[in-house]
Amino acid sequence: MIEPRRPVRLAPCTTRGVAALEFVLVLPFIWIIFVLVFNFGQIFLERQRAFVALRELAIRSQGGDWEAHATAIEADTLAQRGMKATYIVESGATCPQKSAIDEADVEDATKAKTSGMWRWLTDWINSALDKLSSTRAYRATVTGRPFTGGLLKNRSYEVCYAIDDGTWTQEVGRSYFGMAWNWLKDQVKKLF
């Protein structure tokens, strides 16, 4: 005779501690979110600082010797955040466009918009300005403090700031005689 099947009785379960367990399980995720929020802010802050450093460098050097100002700039704008920078300053204005669409697309779009005589004219003006002016591209590779939480690798920021910053200011106390002639010679040299 088959015994009637006895209802299976599970061990009486309890929900005690479930909330605590869930809380503990969720904690790492909250931690991750918090850390990422902090890292997010830190990234923007440090990137903005890097731009500020480059802008200050450009303003202070005014087309002159930028290396003389680099140390002071670092002390004024970067050191407080534990940041360090390596600068490269090049003649000419070329900076990548990071948050825009791809540079190639920009180039294509520009070409599509301008053509013929107008494009030739704008190219000529830009080329002449590039030669005539003191345009320089200030680039910096900046490293900041290690990220909070250690979730992200410590990264460096590559920022670029192109500016025409040479005001052709003459040194105070220098004889003015021949300045105009020297300036003219310099400009003619640049054109060729």
Added chain:
Amino acid sequence: MRGGLSRVTAARARRGLHADDGGQISALAVLSAAAFACLLLLVINTGWATSGKIEMQNAADASVLSGATWMARGLNIISVNNVTQVQLLALIIVLRALDDALPLAILTLEIELPACALLLWGAGVCAAIITKQIALLNGVKNVIDGLSNLYEDNGLLWRTAKLLGTWSKFIAYSFPLIGMAEAHRIATVDGADVGLLIPARLPSFQIDKPLLPVHEGKVSDLCARLDGPVSDLETPFQIGSLLFVNSGLNLYLHLAVLSNKANICEGTAKSDPQGPLGSVAECLAKGGGTAYWQHAYYDTKPSFSMFPPDVPDGAERSEKVSYPCSADIAPCPFGLTKCGGMSVSSSNQQQPDGTYKNVYVGHVSRWQFVYALGKDQPPPPAGSGPTENDDSPHPWLLGAEGRLETEQIQKDLRSMAVAYRRREMHVAPGYFVTPWGAHKISYAQARVYNGTAFDTFTSDWRVTLDRTSMLEDGTLLDGLRFGQGGLQQAKVLDKVPDTAMSKITDFFGAIVGRVLETLNNH
């Protein structure tokens, strides 16, 4: 019956759905995952948007600095031109003075030469020295005579000085336009689609006036009447040889004056305008006359390059305004070294709060052409400057025409740039970009300042970023409302009644206010 069964089944199913919570978490998880994905995309896109905003602000900063740099360049070149004009005119004076003075000096030496024989000892040496000096001066005289086409009336130097004035005019008109082109170029290089530079004078632009806040001066602005004590003969060139020649010449001219061989009315040597030859005008009328130079002596705010970093820069350094030929100019103390270049002094001054602070003052001097008349030229009427005519060299001075107050000039030296970009990197742009597209716009302001002296004779014009004020204080609108801008010049606005004009500008003011609010909260 069948229908009744199905109703029962459906009711059971509904009860079961409510009673059974199986799969509930799955549904929640799906919804949460979607929400989390949206959140993630939003975070990423916000990151791109913020990054784009930072880039646009940098583009606006770089754009306005680059554009304003051309304004500073313009003022620096005009300053160099003005000073070079002064130097060229001074060179004319030097050469004419030498032409006048050398025969006198030679004559004086020739008179002194026989006197050597009266010496008890060293007569030979005395005669040899004087003979050598006469030979030297004769050589210089021959050179000066050979250069007469340089310093004669309408000579090469005079024409060059005029040419520099024309060059300054070209600079004043063209450089702000180049700055506008440069601002656009730099903005595009830094990631914007468009960069628009708006110099402060643009709204009140007139086609026959330059955008650079300068105006054409007169030749008398290069000059000043000398009514103070006359200093030693000085040269505007701190060049050893020329200085030596002039110092030596000064000695000879002293001798010439003492021996009454020269009619030197003023300027050179230790002349005595009120002496036997009467007043300066009378003296000049009697055929005397030569050249002299005066130092312009300024007390300035500290210079950027010469002061400790704790000295504030910016507007405070440009507060002191010294125009050429103004009452601020005082004669230079005797001696070149005291006036040449720039010197710095500091004093410990008590501040209003009782503390003491080192106050730095820079003394800047520059050479300034006064005027001189040749023997064959009529004397100037009393109280008047040099003869003014269109054929004279003209400097270009600070301040647009009719806007000569210091505060106004400082306002005119501001520029604003707007950087705009339409495109932007987005994840899932179809969901996150508004139908009217992604637009980023930023603006920045810069000002041109002079850290040494607020004039167009000091080539120390620089650029710095400024707190934005041109939109906020209504500078752009005031140009339309009160300025003599292009529209007004074309008599378009004359036909609009004042009340209507006021309403129009108020309307645009409200729009600008709204735009500003949007930009600031962007």
